[in-house]
Amino acid sequence: MILFPNILFTQYLSSSRGVGVAAFTALSSDVSSVDWNPAGLTNIREWELNFSNFKSTSIAKSGFTFQSFGIGKKFFEKHAAAIRYSPGSNLEFVVPAAFSVYDTAGNIIITKFDKRISFKKNYSVGYAYNILDELSFGFSARLFDSKVSDTKYFIDTNNVIQSQVSDYSASSWAVDFGAQYKINDGWYFGLVFKNLFKINEEDFTETMRNYQLNLTKSVCFGVAYSFSDRIITSFDIDTKNKLRLGTEISAFDLFKIRGGFYTTDFPKFSLEAASIGFGINYNPVQLSLSYLRFFEQTNRLGVSNIDILNMSRYADIDYTPFTPDRLSLSVSVNLGRTKDILARIEFVEMLSEVFPASYQTYAFRPIGKARVRNVSTKPIEAKVSFFVDDFMNEPTETKPFRINPDETVEVPFLAVFNSSINRVKKFSIYDGTVYVHAEPAADYDDRYQTRVLVRGKNDWNGDVLLLRYFITPNDPDIIKFSRKVLDKAKLENENGLLLKFEHATTLFNELSKHVQYINDPKQTADFVQYPAETISLRSGDCDDLTVCYAALLGGVGISSALVDVIPPDDPTNSHIYLMFDTGIEAPDANLISENSKRFVIRKNEKGIQTVWLPVETTVLSKGFTEAWNTGASYYFHDVIINNGIGKGWVRIVDLPTSF
Amino acid sequence: MLTTQHVKKNIILIVALIFGFTINIFPEIKLLSVKGDVKVRRGVNEQWQLIKAGDILNYDDAIFIGNKSAGTVSINGQKKIALPEKTIVEISDLRFLSKEELLLKLAMDRIIAVPQQDRRNELMPAQTTIIHGEKKSEKSAAVPNAFGTVENALKMLNGAKLLFDNKFYGTCALRVREVLRIHPTIDTGAEYKLLTANSLEKAELYDEALNEYVSIPLENISAKQKQTLQQNIERLKNKSGD
Numbered sequence: 001m002i003l004f005p006n007i008l009f010t011q012y013l014s015s016s017r018g019v020g021v022a023a024f025t026a027l028s029s030d031v032s033s034v035d036w037n038p039a040g041l042t043n044i045r046e047w048e049l050n051f052s053n054f055k056s057t058s059i060a061k062s063g064f065t066f067q068s069f070g071i072g073k074k075f076f077e078k079h080a081a082a083i084r085y086s087p088g089s090n091l092e093f094v095v096p097a098a099f100s101v102y103d104t105a106g107n108i109i110i111t112k113f114d115k116r117i118s119f120k121k122n123y124s125v126g127y128a129y130n131i132l133d134e135l136s137f138g139f140s141a142r143l144f145d146s147k148v149s150d151t152k153y154f155i156d157t158n159n160v161i162q163s164q165v166s167d168y169s170a171s172s173w174a175v176d177f178g179a180q181y182k183i184n185d186g187w188y189f190g191l192v193f194k195n196l197f198k199i200n201e202e203d204f205t206e207t208m209r210n211y212q213l214n215l216t217k218s219v220c221f222g223v224a225y226s227f228s229d230r231i232i233t234s235f236d237i238d239t240k241n242k243l244r245l246g247t248e249i250s251a252f253d254l255f256k257i258r259g260g261f262y263t264t265d266f267p268k269f270s271l272e273a274a275s276i277g278f279g280i281n282y283n284p285v286q287l288s289l290s291y292l293r294f295f296e297q298t299n300r301l302g303v304s305n306i307d308i309l310n311m312s313r314y315a316d317i318d319y320t321p322f323t324p325d326r327l328s329l330s331v332s333v334n335l336g337r338t339k340d341i342l343a344r345i346e347f348v349e350m351l352s353e354v355f356p357a358s359y360q361t362y363a364f365r366p367i368g369k370a371r372v373r374n375v376s377t378k379p380i381e382a383k384v385s386f387f388v389d390d391f392m393n394e395p396t397e398t399k400p401f402r403i404n405p406d407e408t409v410e411v412p413f414l415a416v417f418n419s420s421i422n423r424v425k426k427f428s429i430y431d432g433t434v435y436v437h438a439e440p441a442a443d444y445d446d447r448y449q450t451r452v453l454v455r456g457k458n459d460w461n462g463d464v465l466l467l468r469y470f471i472t473p474n475d476p477d478i479i480k481f482s483r484k485v486l487d488k489a490k491l492e493n494e495n496g497l498l499l500k501f502e503h504a505t506t507l508f509n510e511l512s513k514h515v516q517y518i519n520d521p522k523q524t525a526d527f528v529q530y531p532a533e534t535i536s537l538r539s540g541d542c543d544d545l546t547v548c549y550a551a552l553l554g555g556v557g558i559s560s561a562l563v564d565v566i567p568p569d570d571p572t573n574s575h576i577y578l579m580f581d582t583g584i585e586a587p588d589a590n591l592i593s594e595n596s597k598r599f600v601i602r603k604n605e606k607g608i609q610t611v612w613l614p615v616e617t618t619v620l621s622k623g624f625t626e627a628w629n630t631g632a633s634y635y636f637h638d639v640i641i642n643n644g645i646g647k648g649w650v651r652i653v654d655l656p657t658s659f
Numbered sequence: 660m661l662t663t664q665h666v667k668k669n670i671i672l673i674v675a676l677i678f679g680f681t682i683n684i685f686p687e688i689k690l691l692s693v694k695g696d697v698k699v700r701r702g703v704n705e706q707w708q709l710i711k712a713g714d715i716l717n718y719d720d721a722i723f724i725g726n727k728s729a730g731t732v733s734i735n736g737q738k739k740i741a742l743p744e745k746t747i748v749e750i751s752d753l754r755f756l757s758k759e760e761l762l763l764k765l766a767m768d769r770i771i772a773v774p775q776q777d778r779r780n781e782l783m784p785a786q787t788t789i790i791h792g793e794k795k796s797e798k799s800a801a802v803p804n805a806f807g808t809v810e811n812a813l814k815m816l817n818g819a820k821l822l823f824d825n826k827f828y829g830t831c832a833l834r835v836r837e838v839l840r841i842h843p844t845i846d847t848g849a850e851y852k853l854l855t856a857n858s859l860e861k862a863e864l865y866d867e868a869l870n871e872y873v874s875i876p877l878e879n880i881s882a883k884q885k886q887t888l889q890q891n892i893e894r895l896k897n898k899s900g901d
Contacts, residue, residue: 594705597719629704
């Protein structure tokens with residue numbers, strides 16, 4: 001009996017690159033991973049379209065056959081899925097049968113009654129998940145259809161030969177499970193459980209069971225090692241005693257040469273086939289061409305003995321004893337992000353909350369830091385950008401940081417907020433995005449969503465350095481208030497030396513008439529009113545009054561400083577008061593007071609020593625003199641007697657002199 | 660039996676504890692005897708008020724001894740200090756400072772100086788100077804020093820001498836500096852700078868003492884003082900060389 005296999009042989013070497021390298025379990029990285037190792041789907045970058053054709057070169061008059069079309073998608077950074085339609089993934093046998101009869105005229109009539117056996121694997125789906133950067137898992141399901149068309153003949157009661165075609169079909173899903181693991185020093189591992197379980201949709205009848213595909217379970221293990229960024233060698237071994245070995249060499253950045261060997265009967269290493277191929281990567285297109293040559297051509301030329309077919313027990317339709325030499329061509333097109341990822345963000349830490357009052361400071365003081373890893377094989381220059389929608393006009397980018405391969409660098413990043421952030425009334429949480437992009441890449445390589453905690457515009461973290469950002473001497477309401485007060489006072493003092501002192505006195509006393517001190521510890525801790533708010537609300541606590549008075553002084557060109565006292569015995573009982581520069585030089589200090597405990601002599605930017613007066617605003621209602629006495633008394637105790645500045649628990653924070 | 664002074668002292672301690680201040684525990688200073696014009700200035704007040712023998716002086720007080728007057732104070736009931744005429748002493752100066760404390764206080768001018776503003780790393784609002792009222796000539800209408808303030812400054816310098824004589828070298832040096840900073844034109848300034856330098860040397864701050872000696876203008880001191888000054892400078896230079 002002679003067997004005529006149809007030309008539509010195929011194997012799971014649906015990837016031309018896979019055919020060329022021969023051992024692809026650890027390296028599969030495109031839509032064809034649904035056949036090789038579904039875990040490889042996680043290497044899809046964004047969208048991937050994959051086309052595959054092949055030509056059976058050892059079968060005469062064989063043209064190119066459209067083998068498959070697949071589409072894959074990466075989503076949510078760590079997930080990937082693919083679906084593939086493979087019209088060319090067929091295996092068909094024709095078992096010829098004929099008989100001859102003589103008609104009444106004595107002529108021989110030859111009638112053919114061929115049996116057709118076909119197997120298809122037209123649909124495949126797969127899903128994979130990156131559980132870690134180095135480790136991914138995936139599964140795929142492939143639909144196998146089997147069909148037998150058997151023509152039977154018989155002679156009816158009128159002695160006429162009749163024929164009847166009987167069709168038998170079966171179909172089942174076979175599920176593979178795979179994993180890939182990458183070690184940073186160039187090792188790649190792959191493990192696949194083939195046909196791990198099956199879901200039968202339709203079975204053959206008992207009489208046809210012999211034609212059922214025998215999708216046996218098997219395990220394939222693959223290892224690949226990258227000797228450099230130009231050479232990678234891999235091998236696969238499976239429980240069917242097949243061992244494959246191959247190498248891919250990057251001749252140029254765009255051009256790759258591949259070769260591999262297929263052996264059987266491990267450990268005898270019976271050489272079964274060899275492959276050679278090349279690939280061209282020209283983003284977003286990767287083109288691969290490979291040629292697979294079998295050393296034993298018997299049964300691979302389109303004709304075989306039925307016994308061989310029976311012996312093969314239809315174990316697979318992929319790599320069979322009938323697979324002919326083949327030239328395969330694959331094209332992959334990456335859509336969306338097409339460049340290689342050079343850098344990854346491993347972790348982002350937000351260093352502080354955002355206090356709208358001092359939002360400008362985040363342009364110079366890091367708001368967070370990102371740990372960036374160079375995942376490429378060459379040194380990179382990476383920049384980190386940070387963006388919060390609505391509050392930033394565009395992402396704020398860092399300077400480039402050089403990172404060697406496989407090293408990480410913690411990159412502090414800044415944020416240039418716009419004034420919209422002052423609209424935040426209360427503590428809120430917003431999404432911020434951190435990007436990294438590495439040269440020579442034009443697009444970002446990775447991004448990281450992080451949470452940005454934005455305080456309300458009146459919130460304060462207790463740091464006196466930030467308190468100064470609440471001091472707004474240019475606020476029109478403040479200018480209006482101070483101008484009105486000083487115009488009304490019409491100071492008669494003609495002594496220019498005391499002008500600032502008298503302005504400060506007048507403003508304080510007028511403020512005491514408008515604003516009331518309210519001791520509210522709950523608010524003191526983290527809530528500060530802007531000066532215009534304090535004047536409008538006509539009340540405020542210690543911080544509010546200090547800030548308000550400093551703004552009024554700043555508005556008339558009087559320098560001031562905050563005195564921040566954090567008693568070492570009781571840090572929770574911290575306190576802030578203010579001192580201002582009278583502009584009076586030290587030798588004229590007696591114009592202010594004969595008691596040197598009442599003032600502080602400080603050297604200004606020009607090196608001139610001038611007289612500063614400490615003022616405690618919590619005694620606002622008692623007027624300037626009492627506030628001055630109290631402030632001076634505090635300063636004497638804190639600084640002169642207890643040396644708080646020298647010991648570090650008293651800080652003087654100067655406020656900008658030019659508002 | 661609790662005296663008024665004891666009650667006051669206890670109140671101060673309680674207040675200090677409430678406010679969490681680390682107040683150095685001051686010795687009890689008691690005015691033992693008074694002769695003539697002796698007054699006290701409490702805390703940050705401007706006014707001097709009469710005081711009588713037996714009164715307790717607080718650490719933030721100052722005592723004034725007028726012409727042809729005298730007083731005596733005791734420290735913790737043990738050490739007695741006679742206060743001569745024409746003297747003002749800040750009670751907080753009647754204490755010993757460690758070398759570290761004195762160094763810190765000497766550096767205080769630099770520490771509390773208004774810093775040079777570095778605008779490279781700060782976002783500042785636009786510079787706008789707001790001037791209210793008409794511009795006035797500053798020096799033209801300067802008020803002269805109040806009557807008696809130079810006299811009081813001299814009294815404070817006398818007080819500094821008293822501190823030196825009683826081995827309060829640290830507070831002596833600081834007090835002279837303070838007075839001369841406010842009254843730089845005092846005629847006998849050079850003499851008191853010499854006192855400052857001597858105090859610093861006694862306090863074993865030799866580099867600081869040497870700097871002080873070197874800064875003394877030679878034209879304002881006597882020939883004998885010049886000679887002493889040169890000897891002191893040479894001696895301290897040799898110490899520095901060691």
